[in-house]
Amino acid sequence: MEIEIATIGGYEEVGRQMTAVRAGNDVVIFDMGLNLSQVLIHDNVETERMHSLDLIDMGAIPDDRIMSDLEGDVQAIVPTHGHLDHIGAISKLAHRYDAPVVATPFTIELVKQQIESEQKFGVENDLVKMDPGESMTIGDHGCELEFVNVTHSIIDAINPVLHTPEGAIVYGLDKRMDHTPVIGDPIDMKRFREIGREGEGVLCYIEDCTNANKKGRTPSENVAREHLRDVLYSIEDYDGGIVATTFSSHIARVKSLVEFADDIGRQPVLLGRSMEKYSGTAERLDFIDFPSDLGMFGHRKSVDRTFKRIMNEGKENFLPVVTGHQGEPRAMLTRMARGETPYELDDGDKVVFSARVIPEPTNEGQRYQAEKLLGMQGARIYDDIHVSGHLNQEGHYAMLDALQPQHIVPAHQDLKGLSGYVKLCEGEGYHMGRDVHVSRNGNLIQLVD
Template sequence: MKPGKELIFLPLGGSGEIGMNVNLYGCNGKWVMVDLGMTFADPSYPGVDLVLPDLAFIEERRADLLGVVLTHGHEDHIGAIPYMAAELGVPLYATPFTAGLIAKKLKEEGIEREVELNIIPMGGSLQLGPFGFRYVAMAHSILEGNALIIDTPYGRVFHTGDWKLDDGPLLGVPASGEMLTDIGDSGVLAMVGDSTNVFNMEASGSESDVRAGLLQLVKTRKKGRVLVTTFASNAARIATLGHVAKETGRHLVLAGRSMDRITEVAKATGYLKDLPPVMSWDQASGMAPEKLLILCTGAQGEPAAALSRIAEGNHPALRLEPGDLVVYSSKQIPGNELAIGRVQNALATRGIEVVTERQAHVHVSGHPGRPELEAMYEWIRPEIAIPVHGERRHMEEHARFARECGVKKTMVPINGSAIRLAPNGPVLLGHEKAGRLLLDGDVILPADGATIVERRRLMMNGLMAVAVVLDRDGKLAAAPVVNAQGVPVEADKEAFLAECSDAAAAAVKGGGKPARPPRGGRNGRGGRGDGDAPSGDKMVDDVRVAVRRVAREWTGKKPVTEVQIVRLG
């Protein structure tokens, strides 16, 4: 597909899911990309932490790609950059704080000289071929959240990015209703917008209210440490906790590398100027508990994060004791319930009190509820609404709500949907290749490839390895050796392996599986009798089948079974 005299919207990630945002706009033969994010793996990808977008569609057309414009610095919008930007070979554009985060990522990967990173001031603009971009500051749960005005010969798009409304922002100055109304007055063809909180009937709330809630909570604690866990990217929350520390006479301690990174970049770009001095771990270890306010990562139960290690008592310097308080100043992301519960149970076991947003006003979302969406549609008044950044249920509801707000045309995309916005849009032109790639160690793999399929089989059924040694005449030189991993036999393992060895020997001799008496709960099967010994690949197959039959009768499982034939001489 090559865009003609038209405006095309084509998401490669973030439509039908929350995370991994990648959006393409096409016009007059050229493409631009908005955001290049990743998402975190779930248990269906064993051994994998990060999921990346499959960019095959645009990689095949990279000569027509003009650049990547980033809305803000959350991982689901910039996280894939270190793994994919060099391959795309086009410039990146971001505001100062976001650019600072990206620069660190590029340096960590050693590709800072391979990727061109351009810094655009807040409220600034740029021109990429037929596309004109202007940044519009929006409130969000990270510094420098931005919407984008995208001007083309065929109409203007308002790409909201992640946003909310906040009457009392603590860092940054988001666009006012008057400014957004002016944008709407200029005429907007399409609004491509955040659907995350469309089912929330109330507005998300202000960071100023969270500051008051946290201050009140910490003030009531006269004894013990207070630990607050939140998303490291929320620099406004870091500023809030710095204020709370000063007001309550506590010393601020930061735990977690990402917390340090965000703080460093925020200070370098002119934010967090009033943050009090941060106490080191060594200093904190000798400080009276009631003098400490610890801010740490791990709100989503990540095993390697600071809070998980503290909860398990494995942190190198920070300890919690009965009477201490842990505050979850964060939202529980769907899918993380078990991991979060594991950490909270570990804390409870040690006599540590836990407070979440359900017990106190200690968090507000960074995404718009219905009242905020309604206000945005009143201001922008687009001809077309294209919901993104949500699961299918969120996006369908967003489309219905947009129509209630007076938008005449809506279309709900999936990843790969090529939608012509103008002229005469929206029209679904077709579906292009979109999918997932997995970062497995240092290797990028297809999500539906052989490696992950094999790993799932190993995870579900276990592994059996059989070694058969033959002499020069092709006869068994010793009893076959069988090893099993992850096969559910436990105390009976020795007897199980002996029976597998006998079955393998019978298969080599051509006699099949030897007869044995029935066992409790299993049906014994007699052998086939003596026969001609198999050879080559047939012997491997016969041994595999024989051993798997034993495993199935013992366990009901069909383990992955590998057979190695060794011939002496």
């Protein structure tokens, strides 16, 4: 059976992930993502109203024209998890393919919300839920799609595996090796080891290289949880304002913030559209049980009313958890920093960043500006209370040992970011150009003729 891989998006940057695998006449697409930084550099862009061709020209979504060179029919579109760099282009591109979107329940719900907010295209693809550990038949030629549970900085993440007569194709974006997660099950390393040793083994491993140049092992989310606990307990006696910010999609981190706010005698409240969206969805699907009196407010008027209430009743009684950890211009924390909300920052007030800057120039510049503005109002910054959702080098080594793939395709980085992974692979006996395939967006890799 011919096996071919199209590296469509995410092979020259972090963002707009999209990969297609052709096994015979059957094609599976993994991820359709958005590069948000390419949107944020433009003022007042509303992607919901934009045509896909304009977004492709901006470099915001994958250029999927290479799909016309794949001789087969798309059988499934499979996003690995609910981050925008993996699902953000589904509402713009999925309607071109007569295939269902297959994902875990939380991811499907986020995809559904993306489609409902779309104002340019009618997306009528079926949305099919599949849990980690389950499988489904793909096409009529002996291929099967399996979901393997992984841990990441969002709940309900998986690595999909396409089993073909020539061996398994393991799509490894995105994960960290967390054996003690705050929410959900640990990464299923037992199943990865089985896949590496059963049947024809692993024909190809497509891997997320975000942290491939970092030594050591990515810590568990429990490490970030204890760091966050230590920081909040250390400022328990402060009688002014404390504000926290983190990734809205990081439900485990939000859970910790809510719990520790209560521990230090403050009422938590979640503020911002995406904060309300992700936490509300997770609670509705029973992934988490928040306190019944936890306020979640996304609409600007509701948020400002909440800020007025906080100022009236005393900042010392509340812990607002807000959007804006990357300094996004319209996010809640940035508006607070510019003095555009009823919440007034005073000298000594604490701002806790339970997130790192995504290493990309737009984000770094916006975050720098936000921190400067906060500092000008007298805020004290508590930074980098976080662990990554991606594997460091020892995690990559463990995955190669588990899967023992015949071929490797590094992804999710630029060429500099891929270098550490290529070096690691070559140390394990692989060679670039022979069985390590460093690709660019819009390329085809022929694995089996």
